[in-house]
Structure formats: structure tokens, C-alpha cells
Amino acid sequence: MPNPDAPDTTPDVTPYDAVLLVSFGGPEKPEDVVPFLENVTRGRGIPRERLEEVGEHYYLFGGRSPINDQCRAFLAAMRADLAAAGIDLPVYWGNRNWDPYLRDTMAQMAADGVQRAACFVTSAYSSWSSCRQYRENLFDAVEGVEGAPRLDKLRHYFNHPGFVEPVVDATLAALAELPEEVREGARIAFVTHSIPTAMNDSSGPPEAGGGAYVAQHRDVAQVVVDQVAEQTGVRHGHDLVFCSRSGAPHVPWLEPDVNDHLEALAEQGVPGVVMVPVGFVSDHMEVIYDLDTEAMETAEKLGLPAARAATPGDDARFVATVRDLLLERAAVERGQEVARASLGTTGPMWDACPVGCCANPRGERPALCGR
């Protein structure tokens, strides 16, 4: 008996023979915390006090970041999704800052004879930290590894429906968690990782004038607000705010900080707030500490009813986004025309970053996956 659910044609993934999940990495036990922080901040001029403070966030959770388990769950979901679609590709995982390190993964891929892999990075937006630095890490990972595969980074997906739709649903669910009497008047705080303002200014292609990091977040926020309004009939006021500021105090980073923002909302008499961590693909430390712990405490002190929306995590639509981008890119590489899904006004993103995109504030370094 043929299986009626089986796809009638196996999707063509040529020229790829592997998929690589690229992530940040995080500590898994207390002894990992200091070496992890040293990996992240090497040569970055992060003040000692900031490092001690961030270390405490990790110790509060037993020295274990949630990020690696999030990646493991995502990997399992990805493998199941690809298999269900009849795609038989090995899926690898490598991190920028912790085991499994990208470089070790490269050696494994080379040993397995992988020729060309499509890379999905757990970071959705443009900026040096969130895109170009990963491209530099990929360069470093293959440098000197004999037989290392060719790596292609799958395009940015912040505006892909598979990323945005789970955020819309999560926003609706968080609104429903608020007491009924404050729901309609609640404001939505879209939260993302702060970066130095200079890094935002140099994000995106130079000829576009910079500012892509903030512009992309604003575009997604507008789509979410519009889709929520379609569902509820209420167009909530919204703001883009930031968490996890680091660096030296005299260096300007994107503001307002989420805690200052909550104070301002309370002062204005806003009855409630939903925090949507739109800058994070899953529950990273920034989400469980900076939002669920610190910002929630701020809201409580202010007597401001608050709820935090879930991140996409291993939502089936987000997991399927990897497959969609893989098949899209494979078709492009075979010279075929493709339809590229996107929402909002930015339009679908490029496959290879333009020259000079998201310039490294510390000077040019070699990177893969650019033109």
C-alpha cells in the first residue's frame, strides 16, 4: 500500500549534502561560566563588573544556559521535519562560543565527506554581532581544515512567515494572560538585544545608509501589531526597546532599556504591557534572566501588569522555515527561479551579503557567505 501522506516527489536539495545549525553556545555547568564569558568577550573591552554581573545571571540558573538545550530540541525537530518531507540529509551543529565548537564540527563534516552545507544561524537580523560575526566565525572554522565543506548561509528570516507567525500567536497568548480589564489598553514592548549605536549605524549594506538592525525589527513589530489587530480588533500601541546592554558606560548603545521603558509606561498610566522578545529565536539567557527575572521584577515593583510572549523555539512553523530556505536556496544554486516568502515592507533578504555589509567595528576580517 502506498502511504497517502508521503510526498509524491522527493524535494531536490542538490547541491547540498548537509545542513549545519550555527549557534552562539552557552555554559552547561558552573565551571563553564568563566571560560565561556572569556570566549565571548576576548578583546572586547567589556568592563570586569559587567562580566561579574552576567556571570551571576548564569549562576542563578545553576551555571547552565538554556541555549544548548534549545538547540538540541531544534535539531531533533529539524531532523524530524526533513525526514517527514522525504529529505535525507545529515544535520550538524556548531557554536561560536562553546562546545560543540564550529571548528570541531568542521573537522567532523570533513571526515564524513560533506562537500557543501547549508547553514541556518540562530540569529535573525542584520548587524555585525548578529550576522557578520557569524560569517567571520565560519571563515575561522574552515581555515586550515583539510577537506572542509563549502558553506552557504541561508538568508535572514526575521520577516519569513515561519518566524513571524509564531510571534503573532505568542503575542495573542500573552495578551490573553493579562487581566481582562487591562488587556485592551495594553502596550506591546518588542524587546531585542541592545548593540552599540555605531554597530546599528553600520548594519546592512553601506549603500543603504545603515540602521538595518533597528529597521528590520521595526518592520517585524509592525507586522505583528497589524496581525494582532486583525485577530482582536485592537491596534495596540507599541515600542521597540532593548535589553542586555553591555560595554563601557561612555559608549552609546541602543535605548531605551526595557526596565526604563516599563517605568515610563507606568508613569504615563499605561494599564498593562506585553513583552515580545522579537530579537530572540528561543529562550536564551537574555529572555529568562533579563526579561523573566529582572524586567518582570521591575513591572511588579511598579504594579504594572505584564506578560512575556513565547519565543518561536521549536514551533513547527519555525522549524519548517529551515526546510523552506534550504529548498529555496538549493533551487537558486541550480539556477532556477524561486518564490521567496516574506512579510512586511523590507522584502525577502539576499542570499549572499553585499560587500561591506555590517562592517566590523574593529576593522575588516575575512568572512564567508558574502559577495
Ligand SMILES: CC1=C(CCC(=O)O)c2cc3nc(cc4[nH]c(cc5[nH]c(cc1n2)c(C)c5CCC(=O)O)c(CCC(=O)O)c4C)C(CCC(=O)O)=C3C
Ligand atoms: C545582537 C546580539 C545578539 C542577538 C543575535 C544572536 O543571537 O547572535 C546576541 C546574542 C547572545 N548573546 C549571548 C551572550 C552574551 N553576549 C555578550 C556580549 C554582547 N552581545 C552583543 C550582541 C548580541 N548578542 C554585543 C554587542 C556584546 C558585547 C561584546 C561584543 O561586542 O561581542 C556577553 C558578554 C557579557 C556581556 O557583555 O553582556 C554574553 C555572555 C547569548 C547567549 C545567551 C545564553 O546563554 O542563553 C546570545 C544568544
Ligand SMILES: [Fe+2]
Ligand atoms: Fe550577546
